[in-house]
Amino acid sequence: MIGRLNHVAIAVKDLASASRLYRDTLGAKVSAPLDQPDHGVTVVFVELPNTKIELLHPLGEGSPIAKFLERNADGGMHHVCYEVEDILAARDKLKADGARVLGDGNPKIGAHGKPVLFLHPKDFSGTLIELEQV
Secondary structure, eight states, X not given: OOOSEEEEEEEOSOHHHHHXXXXXXXXXXXXXXXXXXXTTEEXXXXXXXXXXXXXXXXXXXXXXXXXXXXXXXTOEEEEEEEEESOHHHHHHHHHHTTOOBOTTSSOEEOTTSSEEEEEOGGGTTTOOEEEEEO
16 A cells, blocks of 8 residues: 655754755755645755655644654654555555544645645554655
8 A cells, every 4th residue: 555655754943953964964955944834844855865854843833843842852753654646545444444544534735735644653653654645
């Protein structure tokens, strides 16, 4: 069902500093910040030859990343994103198999302009999973 790894998301307390680290120290191509108000985050994508790193920073009141940073003051890995061809079919199969889909269970549009869903970390060895339709 899952396809390739789309990205690994890292919550950061200082987006500009983290962007400089990847761009200037590691020599990666780094995108401009992109606000995602529906998700309560500002994102920056670090492009790698085989995948991406998504840097996440809180945006607005009630941001899930702000809550994550309260528990993890230095930041850290937030989620991994896998590609799926049909997000609704993937959701239905996962739910039938007992996995919990976060939110209302309906896809939202993610930072790449494609439908995304999140799966409960307790169902996946403590890892928050994002599915993105390709």
